Amino acid sequence: MALxxxxxxxxxxxxxxxxxRPKVEVDISHRYGALKVHEGVRFGVxxxxxxxxxxxxxxxxxxxxxILCGLLAPSVGQVLIDGERADPKRHNISFVFQEPSTLPWxxxxxxxxxxxxxxxxxxxxIDAMVADIIRTVNLTGFERYYPHQISGGMKQRVxxxxxxxxxxxxxxxxxxFVSLDQPTRERMQQEVLDIWQxxxxxxxxxxxxxxxxxxxxxxxxxxxxxxxxxxADIPIKLQRPRDPxxxxxxxxxxxxxxLLQEVHVKGGGAATAP
Amino acid sequence: xxxxxxxxxxxxxxxxxxxxVWQAGSMAVGSPFFPAPLEIVRAFLRLAxxxxxxxxxxxxxxxxxxxxxxxxxxxxxxLGVPLGLxxxxxxxxxxxxxxxxxxxxxxxxxxxxxxxxxxxxxLPRFAFLIFLGAFFPVFTSTLVGVQRVELVHRKVALVYGAxxxxxxxxxxxxxVLPDILAGMRIAMGAAWLTIVAAELAGGxxxxxxxxxxxxxxxxxxxxxxxxxxxxxxxxFVLNEILLLVERYLFKWRWQVTL
Ligand SMILES: Nc1ncnc2c1ncn2[C@@H]1O[C@H](COP(=O)(O)OP(=O)(O)O)[C@@H](O)[C@H]1O
Ligand SMILES: [Mg+2]
Numbered sequence: 001m002a003l004x005x006x007x008x009x010x011x012x013x014x015x016x017x018x019x020x021r022p023k024v025e026v027d028i029s030h031r032y033g034a035l036k037v038h039e040g041v042r043f044g045v046x047x048x049x050x051x052x053x054x055x056x057x058x059x060x061x062x063x064x065x066x067i068l069c070g071l072l073a074p075s076v077g078q079v080l081i082d083g084e085r086a087d088p089k090r091h092n093i094s095f096v097f098q099e100p101s102t103l104p105w106x107x108x109x110x111x112x113x114x115x116x117x118x119x120x121x122x123x124x125x126i127d128a129m130v131a132d133i134i135r136t137v138n139l140t141g142f143e144r145y146y147p148h149q150i151s152g153g154m155k156q157r158v159x160x161x162x163x164x165x166x167x168x169x170x171x172x173x174x175x176x177f178v179s180l181d182q183p184t185r186e187r188m189q190q191e192v193l194d195i196w197q198x199x200x201x202x203x204x205x206x207x208x209x210x211x212x213x214x215x216x217x218x219x220x221x222x223x224x225x226x227x228x229x230x231x232a233d234i235p236i237k238l239q240r241p242r243d244p245x246x247x248x249x250x251x252x253x254x255x256x257x258x259l260l261q262e263v264h265v266k267g268g269g270a271a272t273a274p
Numbered sequence: 275x276x277x278x279x280x281x282x283x284x285x286x287x288x289x290x291x292x293x294x295v296w297q298a299g300s301m302a303v304g305s306p307f308f309p310a311p312l313e314i315v316r317a318f319l320r321l322a323x324x325x326x327x328x329x330x331x332x333x334x335x336x337x338x339x340x341x342x343x344x345x346x347x348x349x350x351x352x353l354g355v356p357l358g359l360x361x362x363x364x365x366x367x368x369x370x371x372x373x374x375x376x377x378x379x380x381x382x383x384x385x386x387x388x389x390x391x392x393x394x395x396x397l398p399r400f401a402f403l404i405f406l407g408a409f410f411p412v413f414t415s416t417l418v419g420v421q422r423v424e425l426v427h428r429k430v431a432l433v434y435g436a437x438x439x440x441x442x443x444x445x446x447x448x449x450v451l452p453d454i455l456a457g458m459r460i461a462m463g464a465a466w467l468t469i470v471a472a473e474l475a476g477g478x479x480x481x482x483x484x485x486x487x488x489x490x491x492x493x494x495x496x497x498x499x500x501x502x503x504x505x506x507x508x509x510f511v512l513n514e515i516l517l518l519v520e521r522y523l524f525k526w527r528w529q530v531t532l
Contacts (some may be wrong), residue, residue, distance in 0.1 A: 069433050089435040101426045105448040105526045118434040146526040166434065 036227035055223030094163035317496035346404020358416025419453030
């Protein structure tokens with residue numbers, strides 16, 4: 001049986017053979033002035049992998065995503081996508097931000113089309129893709145609404161639809177469900193899994209909710225507090241659809257919770273992996 | 275429809291009450307220095323039909339003033355918006371030039387009249403003074419509006435590989451547009467304040483301010499009041515037009531939540 005037994009406690013990226021070079025390769029350290037945020041964060045992400053990253057709040061998860069998409073240059077090191085330095089002009093990257101990010105002056109439809117328009121896709125293709133993704137996230141009938149006319153959960157769905165409308169090499173999601181209530185959050189998690197299974201994408205999903213991480217991820221990376229480094233890199237080999245109440249799931253989640261607790265107990269000193 | 279009829283009816287009622295109180299006051303005082311509303315109407319009809327003492331019609335006076343206002347106003351907007359955007363986006367340019375720019379704001383356009391009389395004549399004189407009144411409201415509200423652009427909205431565009439120009443036209447401008455329009459409405463008010471004062475200072479035979487001054491010298495109060503009412507009305511209509519534009523452009527803010 002391939003489940004909880006496969007836990008690995010060391011930050012060894014999966015990739016080993018030459019032909020499976022990771023889609024994304026990260027090896028960075030970052031500081032804001034005197035504030036050390038990341039110290040030797042190194043990992044790879046395989047194509048179409050769903051990677052979850054968890055860590056205490058303020059440990060630099062959002063900063064890491066900014067670096068991953070090339071909006072922020074790391075103090076040391078680099079991020080490679082398909083072997084090239086990450087660059088939003090060259091790579092197809094999308095981002096679901098932590099804070100509300102729908103553009104209030106655009107309708108639901110135009111919000112979702114934003115990425116495709118910037119990428120200068122042909123209009124006919126934009127129409128087809130937006131229509132398709134609107135069906136997937138259940139926003140049919142709301143195309144002409146403005147963000148202030150729909151609920152917070154729907155706005156977040158618009159942001160997610162926008163991120164999945166482009167043929168992104170890499171989708172970054174920054175605690176996208178924090179502001180949602182529990183039932184909505186569960187439905188959205190399911191929707192993201194559905195989209196991911198229908199339109200294969202490489203996803204890096206940041207959360208501080210370990211149940212969410214174990215439910216969604218092919219793999220969970222746990223970061224220490226500032227200066228952050230990787231404490232654990234745990235493959236989640238539970239079969240999908242996953243049952244959060246199953247013994248295997250609960251065990252895996254408990255394991256992650258314990259790791260994160262250790263990080264908290266050791267505080268900033270947990271820079272070196274166990 | 276029923277919802278919109280009520281305020282209209284109430285406003286008509288208010289106007290009627292206002293006119294009645296005026297009429298009563300005028301009758302009570304019974305002096306030529308307190309003309310009744312009806313005399314104002316008569317003066318208006320006279321001015322509209324046969325013009326003033328020199329035969330210049332009311333419409334020529336109104337249009338002269340309006341035209342000057344529109345030219346100066348347009349200049350204020352055309353300079354205020356780009357400069358506001360530039361200084362808002364490059365805060366250090368503003369920070370470095372602040373001490374030069376800001377004191378000008380506190381010189382009322384009227385205080386420029388003596389200089390304007392020396393340097394300009396005709397349309398440029400009035401347009402220059404109106405420009406001074408219109409520029410700062412537009413410039414300042416644009417400058418402040420740029421600060422409202424949310425970082426996350428910029429990131430939305432940048433992460434898909436948008437250029438700086440795209441961010442400017444698709445993120446910054448839509449965010450700032452409501453502030454620009456609000457600044458334009460303030461500027462329009464300031465423009466009317468300035469045009470009357472500028473026309474009173476002379477150098478023209480046309481314009482509502484000029485017309486009022488002529489009748490002031492003749493002690494003809496009804497004609498002066500006609501000029502005042504027209505200035506108020508034209509300003510009101512211009513403001514309403516700008517409000518309509520706002521409502522149309524900013525459906526995303528005005529529409530009632532469903
Ligand atoms: N632009 C910035 N300048 C300086 N410090 C920053 C900036 N952005 C974030 N920080 C700091 O870096 C640390 C990590 O922030 P962040 O990446 O937002 O953490 P997380 O997303 O894990 O909560 C925090 O201590 C935060 O205060
Ligand atoms: Mg964060």
